[in-house]
Amino acid sequence: MSSVIHAAAVYLLFWVSLRIAGRRTLSQMTNFDLILLLFISESAQTSMMGSDNSLTNTMLVIATLIGINVSTSLIQRRWPALGRYFDGLPLVIVADGRPFFDRMTMARVDEAAVLAAARNGPGLERMDQIRYAVLERNGGISIIPKENSERSNPSGPSSI
Amino acid sequence: MDDPRPTEQPPDFGQDLAFQRREWRAERIGWLTIAGLVLAAMLGLLGDGPLSSTSADSPDGSIHLIYQRFGRITATQAIRLRFRPVADEDRRYRVWISGAYRDANRVPEVSPTPEHVEDDRGRVVYVFRALQIERSTEVTFYVQPRAAGICSGQIGLVGGDSVAFRQFIYP
Numbered sequence A: 001m002s003s004v005i006h007a008a009a010v011y012l013l014f015w016v017s018l019r020i021a022g023r024r025t026l027s028q029m030t031n032f033d034l035i036l037l038l039f040i041s042e043s044a045q046t047s048m049m050g051s052d053n054s055l056t057n058t059m060l061v062i063a064t065l066i067g068i069n070v071s072t073s074l075i076q077r078r079w080p081a082l083g084r085y086f087d088g089l090p091l092v093i094v095a096d097g098r099p100f101f102d103r104m105t106m107a108r109v110d111e112a113a114v115l116a117a118a119r120n121g122p123g124l125e126r127m128d129q130i131r132y133a134v135l136e137r138n139g140g141i142s143i144i145p146k147e148n149s150e151r152s153n154p155s156g157p158s159s160i
Numbered sequence B: 001m002d003d004p005r006p007t008e009q010p011p012d013f014g015q016d017l018a019f020q021r022r023e024w025r026a027e028r029i030g031w032l033t034i035a036g037l038v039l040a041a042m043l044g045l046l047g048d049g050p051l052s053s054t055s056a057d058s059p060d061g062s063i064h065l066i067y068q069r070f071g072r073i074t075a076t077q078a079i080r081l082r083f084r085p086v087a088d089e090d091r092r093y094r095v096w097i098s099g100a101y102r103d104a105n106r107v108p109e110v111s112p113t114p115e116h117v118e119d120d121r122g123r124v125v126y127v128f129r130a131l132q133i134e135r136s137t138e139v140t141f142y143v144q145p146r147a148a149g150i151c152s153g154q155i156g157l158v159g160g161d162s163v164a165f166r167q168f169i170y171p
Helices: A002-021 A031-049 A055-078 A080-087 A101-107 A111-120 B017-043 B099-104
Strands: A091-095 A130-135 A141-145 B053-057 B063-068 B070-072 B077-083 B092-098 B105-111 B116-120 B123-129 B137-145 B149-157 B162-170
Touching: A002 A031, A002 A055, A002 B017, A031 A055, A055 A080, A091 A101, A101 B017, A111 A130, A111 A141, B053 B162, B063 B149, B063 B162, B077 B149, B092 B099, B092 B137, B099 B105, B099 B123, B099 B149, B123 B137
Parallel strands: B070 B162
Antiparallel strands: A091 A130, A130 A141, B053 B063, B063 B077, B077 B137, B092 B123, B092 B149, B105 B137, B116 B123, B149 B162
């Protein structure tokens, strides 16, 4: 029983922590972020497993984590309005080439990140070529180019 | 917010600015909570630290106990006992711990190493050999709490005084 409770508590702790950290925190995985994630999972592992390294306990912990994950997706399908509490909502950060600086500040996105997304995706060079930039639920930035903008890589809307 | 208006009605992509602002507010409260947790941990409110470390004396002042107010389940903590030894004729002194406290904690190590351990009417007695009768002796019990919650204990000398203490163990 304690394995299930511990795994559920760790899941909840992770969910709250990642929501608090904001969607941009781990969306662009740098080398350091990757190591940070490994440290976090390592520290959570002992709490979930305790001193019981049996196959049964491992199975229980995995079953609990996957079970909760599936349940949350089912809940989101059944009650779509709750989805925003799990993953947040998209946010328009640039419209018609003009950045919403207050939104970007609050979401911790800078102009350089938007321009990087614009280069990586549709191959845009300047802010005024962007019709919309949207900060997605997963922390990536989607770029929708203006129709008349000249592009070096016209692959359409994309997200990094 | 300064919404620049595009030339036509903009798609909203499912955004909800009121919800977004509430989310940002919750995010900032979360940051403050994390900072508070770290500060509380540094101060010792979540385990070892300056506000956790405390001591208690027996009524006659012969025993001085140093322990942590706050502990964490399975984490090792030291309980230090300083006392004027009451040695028996066989040049041994006996320190006892209440059975309930002993049951609530693992004791992986005791320093100095006791000669042997015996049960005595609900108490666990650690018998030490007194190489010489010193004016003050220190015994350290390294304990690991088995359960979360309030943990009360009593520790004393056979034939001497005792001191009661209480800890809170975090899960």
